[in-house]
Amino acid sequence: MSVKIGGDGARAKIFIETIERMSHQQILACYQCGKCSAGCPMAKYMDILPHQMIRFVQLGLEDELLGSEAIWMCVSCLTCNTRCPKGVRIAEIIEAVRQLRLRDNRNDHLDLHRLSAGALAELPPIAVIGSMRKGTS
Ligand code: SF4
Ligand code: SF4
Known part of the structure; x- marks a missing residue:
């Protein structure tokens, strides 16, 4: 398998941050030891x-x-979670990826943490509520 590094850095950053937020995991904690894959009963199908x-x-x-x-x-x-020496909860990360895949227009939701207090005050309440619902689905 060949992997290309690069592309749209800003988009990649948003993706990484989104997965970290959804899974509550630190992605860079993984140092690629492979113990998770070695114990995965479904690895041969992946x-x-x-x-x-x-x-x-x-x-x-x-x-x-x-x-x-x-x-x-x-x-x-x-x-995989039980085998990781770094305490990374791989299953939660994969679940976050699945959730992201299932969302339509997955990157267009409102990120309330990136808005100023002034901008937040201007938004209609339903926009804020809808954004929070989408972020917790
Ligand atoms: S949770 Fe998923 S990735 Fe982890 S060991 Fe089980 S099947 Fe494999
Ligand atoms: S076991 Fe943990 S540290 Fe090792 S590759 Fe898997 S996620 Fe990364």
Whole structure:
């Protein structure tokens, strides 16, 4: 498998931050030891192995990861979580990727944390409520 690094850096950064926020995990904590993949009962059915999925997130390879079959092969058994020496909860990261894949217009939601207090005050309340719902789905 060959992986290209680069592309749209800003988009990659948003992708990484989104996955970190949704999964409550630090993506860079993974140092690619591969123990998660070695213990995964579904690894033989995956086109991208669990430790490679984490690497794809680290590199901001959003389209490649969201288009993979592996994210749907994971059965959330949590074996990977128990094997990680860095305490990375891989299953939660994969679940976040699945959630992102299922969302339509996934990057167009309102990020309330990026708005100034003035901008927030100008927004209609339903825009804020809708944004919060979308961020917690
Ligand atoms: S939770 Fe998913 S990735 Fe982790 S070991 Fe189980 S099937 Fe593999
Ligand atoms: S076991 Fe943890 S540190 Fe090792 S590759 Fe998997 S996520 Fe990364």
